[in-house]
Amino acid sequence: MFALVDGNNFYVSCERVFRPELATRPVIVLSNNDGCAIARSNEAKALGIKMGQPWFECRDMERQHGLIALSANFALYGDMSDRMMSIAGQYAPRQEVYSIDESFLSFDGMDRLYHGGLLATGRALRTKVLQWTGLPTCVGFGPTKTLAKLANHIAKTAERKPGSYPVEYAQVFCLACLDPMQRATALAATDVGEVWGVGSRIGAKLKARGIKTAHDLARADAKALRREFSVQLERTVLELQGTSCINLEDVPPPKQQIACTRSFGKPALSLTELLEAITEFTARAAEKLRRQTSGASSITVFIRTSPFRKDDRQYSRAVTVPLVCPTSSTQPLLQAAGAGLRSIYLEGYKYAGAGVMLNDLVLESTEQLDLFGAESATPMHPGTQTKGSCHSTHLMSAIDHLNTRYGRGTVVLGSAGLGGASRSWSMKRERLTRQYTTDWTQIPVAVA
């Protein structure tokens, strides 16, 4: 038996914990450059604001409907998430943290033990998370991860849209606890597009074939759908039928790729501006890389104009630069990224976004850590997986430590040819200043 615990409107709920006066207002949280809505309160959803909707499109609702738009504070959300996860994790032997606001719990072999008590367990969990963190959650139980997700969806929807499902399904709901008739009714009331693994494209194709609800999909021929679509959809059907195909991953596998990319608040024209952005992205990505003690074998840099500005000349290009040997050190990554950027940069375009990706990650074994900063790396021989750290891990861990303690950007490495320039490329702070006029203590302070 699985449970899925999910924070309701997570980013908005985090903000409301510290600003209770927003409790009944329509609230959205905006992406990096206040570009679009990435979280919406129920009231904002009721106004018709869509996920990912550009801010300029819903801006007039500030006046008309008292909509509150907040700039995202990801450090806060990460912290709240940690607290929520650790409380939820106390209710089951195993937990998989699936995203910032969701975790799967596994009640392996406890099906009989818990059958009557599942709902009680879910309610206790929900109450404790609410009491200790202030975050509202919904809990869904099912014999597979896909069914637990579906149960969670029903729990959320039953609460938010009265009449969509029986009221007693709200907040904490167990698909496994229903009789077959009730279960069929619940699945038949659920759009096929709500099933985990069915997105908009496949959802539309399924509907064209008469598979319109979760119930239809559960009764479909898994093998036929595999031929027509993919093995993934076959797995989804089997999971809906109660056959577990997707395991709980309680130890997250190391990332295969680490990216740091952004859209710009204002278009960037010059190579210098792009270098500043790429330098920051590379430093951030390298930090993530060191956190999972991996090294990257190559780095990809991309720059692009805005696909939304049809009148502008479009340009989008990426380049992948191999590293001499896998490394997690910022300096060689910066050099490679800078060289890559110079090779693809063309003058005369309005660049709207850029990013770096670290590829072909290899795990760094501790014995090979180069603690004294000497360039004593063992060279990477073709065909072998041995690797060494090319640059000073000592220096890098010192920088990471300072940045963790005193705030991001306290210590930065200059990129090749930039002479350590570190003016922020982001326009965010100016906009924050405008948004938080009511409470100046809320304005994040940039560390020099």
Next chain:
DNA sequence: TCTGGGGTCCTAGGACCC
């Protein structure tokens, strides 16, 4: 004119998730 069959590796692109 006619032009095997099977295997691997790599990459690009599509689909999905939050």
Next chain:
DNA sequence: TCTGGGGTCCTAGGACCC
């Protein structure tokens, strides 16, 4: 004026090999 930022897996097709 202004349009997120991460990730995953799978598949198809090309290159190459014997």
